[in-house]
Amino acid sequence: MFGLDKKDASLLLIVAVLVAFAPFFLNPFPEGSAMAQFNAGYPDLMQRFVIFGIFAIGFNILFGLTGYLSFGHAAFLGVGSYAAVWMFKLLSMNVIPAIILAVIVAGIFALIIGYVSLRRSGIYFSILTLAFAQMSFALAYSVLTPITGGETGLQLALNDPRILSAATTGGNIPVPALFGFEMRSSTQWAVGDWLFTFNVGYYFAAIIMLCSFYLSIRIFRSPFGMMLRAIKSNQQRLNYTGLNSRPYTLAAFVISGMYAGLAGGLMASMDPLAGAERMFWTASGEVVLMTILGGVGTLIGPVLGAGLIKYMENIISKINSDILHTWFAFLPDGLEDVVVTLIYPFIGKGWHLTLGIVFMLVVIFLPGGLVEGGQRVSRLFGRKKKAHDPKNATTEPAE
Amino acid sequence: MGILEVKDVNKRFGGLQALGNVNLSVAENTCHAIIGPNGAGKSTLLNCLVGKLIPDTGSVMFDGQSVLGRTPFEINQMGISRVFQTPEIFGDLTVMENMLIPCFAKRDGSFALHGIRSVFSETGLREQAEQMLEEVNMLDKRHMHAASMSRGDKRRLEMAMCLVQKPKLLLLDEPTAGMARADTNNTIDLLKEIKEKRNITIAIIEHDMHVVFSLAERITVLAQGTPLVEDTPENIKGHPKVKEAYLGEAA
Known part of the structure; x- marks a missing residue:
């Protein structure tokens, strides 16, 4: 199917189904119940899941295949966001030109940074990309204020030209839309106590995420992808086999930079503003965490990692001490206070602490990330089933 | 005129003259061995041929073109393939x-x-x-x-x-180093087969005399960065200069 082998096609299909029905899967608890705060099926968060999924998929093409760890990928995301917002300001509120420009600008930016940074490998490459990203942040934050809006960020205004569409709609700033479908518009569907939200922006971003995912599978299985894995495995042998590793790594860098630009453009399409903090080094570090948490070099891993981190960021950070007290109300008074005091540092603003612990546990016990965890679980069940037939245990690799 | 022509190549590392006026000509479709004791400059010479090192002076011509200043991948595209001392393969693939x-x-x-x-x-x-x-x-x-x-x-x-x-020249850097006798013999058989079946020039750097004498048609002996003699295996075997280089003056 689509030029993929059976295994990849079924993976793509599973992801497509999960993404299509995410508003149901992510809202398993009825409204108003105690568990409702664990629901993640609201548009804002679902959009972030797929957008950061795209960002991580792109990052994985560079880091997962070639092993070059870029510590400045957020710069491309930020540049994409600025490009998209400028398109909204100057051209029209249609998201298509904004996203196209975001991808192109991020690609050019990646070409320049990659050309310089890829002269070095290993830790020096990482430091070079980090330096470039921090320089971009500094430029966006202060020097280039006329273009980037500086500290306040780049926002739409009533007097923007918007030459292809109405500058204002009824005296208000118009919102990003796809040929009339506003990104922020949602339909809600109540089934009993459950409330499901279907958001135009989410589904638009989800379709783009599926296309990006499909493209990344094709790249992974292509001769180009094989060369990138060969670079990670033994660059010396590659050079002595008559292949120039530089343009391969540069192409991978630019492709992953364009993925980041696409994610940035989509972020601006969902909420038309762009700020310099999107380029800050912590944002670059976040995508590294996502990729490692999910599984470096695996197809689906980065998407899972992005989902987990964004879920924790949005859900765990919302728990406060009052909520903890209601959870542990069944305990005797003194004990309740002790338990709440123990857990308190890990919730709310302390969600980073929880993330750090989860990250350490995954890296130590599951070096292959969540994907390896999934494989171990499925092997556990597979072994029980096939215990009487040892021949099935060795499977032929797919061709 | 051989397929590989090395002329007056010099290479210094600080105070060490690694290669001094090396001249070497490898004829097409032959197997040419380069032997010599440790530190004779065999590996330095090889690295000059594949673009890893650039000689201080002299020229290296392959198939009528200079290889100097070219990167390893360009030299490979010219038709030189290299086998490393420890096998270099893509382990993850x-x-x-x-x-x-x-x-x-x-x-x-x-x-x-x-x-x-x-x-x-x-x-x-x-x-x-x-x-x-x-x-x-x-x-x-x-x-x-x-x-x-x-x-x-x-x-x-x-x-x-x-x-x-299908390289024109295959460079082998101690292909049997650290191998068991049986594996060494297998490698020799494999190389013999390759030589018979294909039109290929082989340049081999080797310690193991057994390998050298069963494969090579010409042998160059390097000592302290300079070629001592170049001759057929039969003549090399009894050559007094070679004995001296390997075993020292006393022998």
Whole structure:
């Protein structure tokens, strides 16, 4: 199917189904119940899941295949966001030109940074990309204020030209839309106590995420992808086999930079503003965490990692001490206070602490990330089933 | 005029004269061995041939073109393939993928952006790779992870990766170093077979005299960075200068 082998096609299909029905899967608890705060099926968060999924998929093409760890990928995301917002300001509120420009600008930016940074490998490459990203942040934050809006960020205004569409709609700033479908518009569907939200922006971003995912599978299985894995495995042998590793790594860098630009453009399409903090080094570090948490070099891993981190960021950070007290109300008074005091540092603003612990546990016990965890679980069940037939245990690799 | 012509090559590392006025001519379709005691400059010479080092003075001509100043991948594209002292293969890739990469390099040059079509749609290259694997008796291992194989198999794979490119010159850097006797003999047989079947020039650097005398048609003896003698194996065996270089003055 689509030029993929059976295994990849079924993976793509599973992801497509999960993404299509995410508003149901992510809202398993009825409204108003105690568990409702664990629901993640609201548009804002679902959009972030797929957008950061795209960002991580792109990052994985560079880091997962070639092993070059870029510590400045957020710069491309930020540049994409600025490009998209400028398109909204100057051209029209249609998201298509904004996203196209975001991808192109991020690609050019990646070409320049990659050309310089890829002269070095290993830790020096990482430091070079980090330096470039921090320089971009500094430029966006202060020097280039006329273009980037500086500290306040780049926002739409009533007097923007918007030459292809109405500058204002009824005296208000118009919102990003796809040929009339506003990104922020949602339909809600109540089934009993459950409330499901279907958001135009989410589904638009989800379709783009599926296309990006499909493209990344094709790249992974292509001769180009094989060369990138060969670079990670033994660059010396590659050079002595008559292949120039530089343009391969540069192409991978630019492709992953364009993925980041696409994610940035989509972020601006969902909420038309762009700020310099999107380029800050912590944002670059976040995508590294996502990729490692999910599984470096695996197809689906980065998407899972992005989902987990964004879920924790949005859900765990919302728990406060009052909520903890209601959870542990069944305990005797003194004990309740002790338990709440123990857990308190890990919730709310302390969600980073929880993330750090989860990250350490995954890296130590599951070096292959969540994907390896999934494989171990499925092997556990597979072994029980096939215990009487040892021949099935060795499977032929797919061709 | 040989296919490889090394003229007056000098290379210094600080105070050490690693190569001093090396002249070497490797005739087409022969097997030329370069031997010498430790520190004689064999590896330095080899690195000058493949673009890893640039000699201070002198010239290295291959097939009528200078190789000096070219990068290793350009020199490989000219037709020189190199086998390393410790097998250099793509350990994370399967044996089949290891074989396909040199096939792509041969067909598409040093860079080609085939980002969409699948590796497995390249039936022509796959057949080529499978045929080569068959020749070195490794076809049954084509799905294996290259890193999980024995050292002997890695060596054979590396050799197959070089040969599938149909190089004009194959450079072997101590191909049997650290091998068991049986593996060494297998390698010798494999190299003999390669020599008979293909029009290929082989330059080999080796410690093991058994290997050298069973393969080489010409031998150059290097000592302290300079060639002592160049002759046929029969004449080298009893040459007093060679004995002296290897065993010292007393012998």
